[in-house]
Amino acid sequence: MKKSINTFLVAFLGMSGVAMAQYPNTPPEVSPMPMKPEMTEIWEPQVKVVTPGKSLGDAPSDAIILFDGKNLDQWVSQRDITKPAPWKIVDNDHMEVVPNSGGIQTKMKFGDCQLHIEFSAPDVVESQGQGRGNSGVFLQNRYELQVLDSYNNRTYSNGQAASIYKDVPPLVNAMRSPLEWNTYDIIYTAVRFKADGRVDSPARITVLHNGILVQNNTTIAGLTNYIGLHMYPAAHGDDVISLQDHGNKTQFRNIWIRKL
Numbered sequence: 001m002k003k004s005i006n007t008f009l010v011a012f013l014g015m016s017g018v019a020m021a022q023y024p025n026t027p028p029e030v031s032p033m034p035m036k037p038e039m040t041e042i043w044e045p046q047v048k049v050v051t052p053g054k055s056l057g058d059a060p061s062d063a064i065i066l067f068d069g070k071n072l073d074q075w076v077s078q079r080d081i082t083k084p085a086p087w088k089i090v091d092n093d094h095m096e097v098v099p100n101s102g103g104i105q106t107k108m109k110f111g112d113c114q115l116h117i118e119f120s121a122p123d124v125v126e127s128q129g130q131g132r133g134n135s136g137v138f139l140q141n142r143y144e145l146q147v148l149d150s151y152n153n154r155t156y157s158n159g160q161a162a163s164i165y166k167d168v169p170p171l172v173n174a175m176r177s178p179l180e181w182n183t184y185d186i187i188y189t190a191v192r193f194k195a196d197g198r199v200d201s202p203a204r205i206t207v208l209h210n211g212i213l214v215q216n217n218t219t220i221a222g223l224t225n226y227i228g229l230h231m232y233p234a235a236h237g238d239d240v241i242s243l244q245d246h247g248n249k250t251q252f253r254n255i256w257i258r259k260l
């Protein structure tokens with residue numbers, strides 16, 4: 001039922017006695033039978049219908065809503081996961097980091113996912129470099145997509161907004177001013193481990209920042225480290241998504257996720 005076109009192609013090439021190649025760029029010299037249009041059509045399984053949100057950035061019908069501005073019911077405190085998330089709800093619209101209250105994390109665990117999250121740096125610009133509007137989105141609770149006010153704010157390139165922190169700089173700086181909202185649309189492929197605990201395939205991430213491609217299927221080198229080279233930790237599975245308290249009043253809104 002789930003045979004792909006390539007499965008058919010390999011079978012076809014095998015039958016014809018042509019050396020098997022997954023992606024040939026020339027037609028086989030000997031064709032045992034003429035190809036028909038329906039031989040490359042996939043009908044089953046049918047593709048699931050998902051209703052898009054009203055506007056770009058709105059949650060589609062199959063998304064899990066992690067934050068809609070009203071409460072932090074989907075989140076807990078990172079300092080004590082039995083306690084509610086300690087950040088502030090503002091105007092039934094967004095949440096704001098309460099500096100030094102600790103990070104927050106989702107109750108649910110995720111692996112491969114599509115994540116939409118909006119953020120804004122504090123309206124009053126304070127400090128500079130890493131001290132301005134710093135937070136972060138940690139995929140699988142370990143791998144940080146940096147959140148920072150990178151609007152007219154120089155810091156190291158792999159530490160600015162939309163970098164994989166201390167790992168890979170973004171392709172461009174797409175940051176809006178602190179008075180505006182930013183979007184991240186993230187497509188994340190979780191790290192895979194072998195049975196012996198070694199990495200089978202590293203995590204990968206694609207990120208659109210305000211609709212602009214900033215990470216293009218980037219390979220994540222490992223655990224986010226402030227000091228030292230990256231490497232992967234012991235084998236782990238799906239895990240929570242966490243948001244960092246870096247001592248700045250960074251704001252978040254409209255967070256939704258689709259499991260992939």
Ligand code: MG
Pocket residue numbers: 134135136146147244246
């Ligand atoms: Mg950070």
